[in-house]
Amino acid sequence: MSKQAESACCAGITALDAARADDLAAQFKALGDPVRLRLLSMIAARDEVCVCELTPAFDLSQPTISHHLKLLRQAALIDSERRGTWVYYRVVPGALDRLAAFLAT
Amino acid sequence: MSKQAESACCAGITALDAARADDLAAQFKALGDPVRLRLLSMIAARDEVCVCELTPAFDLSQPTISHHLKLLRQAALIDSERRGTWVYYRVVPGALDRLAAFLAT
DNA sequence: GCCCTGAATCGAGGGGTGTCAATATAGAAG
């Protein structure tokens, strides 16, 4: 949607509009780190996981884990809930399936 | 697999080993950019796409598009073949399905 | 109230990333 380019030859190729690409890319970007992938995997393995179980599973500082969880949360991949002293994380329902559906196209 | 952490409570949570996480994260990282996502989408929409069709579809310089294609290639998501003056790109068979399968777990 | 623990935020440092203009390379055509 920019230049003189879409001259018949590639009119139909633009399968993904820029807005949706921004949206999806932001979520894939959140998955683009080994630590976050493992965190997500650990959370997805259960209904709910306490941060106190996630943090000691890595050789990283507590603030670093908290930072990665924040990025996953901002990407709308996980959600958190505080209960007393502890905070529990869970996967946002359907979030991963939406990405999987895009890749399977 | 690091600390004193896996004390019964979270022994089974480590669903993803570090090596495989590195592998998958590298591919998701390549998807974590709107331009690359659109490039991949355009390539996946056909069996084969010439660079000369991809470059003019963006408001970006030719070297920038070439750079993004290189990153997608290094992530083993796409493959290229030169035929005469032109270079054609195609999606590596099964690459996207592998990622989709992980997300659908 | 005070302290203790779990988790988030702040600020800084080192490395990585997206973009460009300029240049180099590959192949075809004259």
Added chain:
DNA sequence: CTTCTATATTGACACCCCTCGATTCAGGGC
């Protein structure tokens, strides 16, 4: 061989990201 076109590479710049130590915030228990 020379020239032209299509891609790739290089070098530079601004910006972003991962990590840490230090600090702050939230709740529970004394």
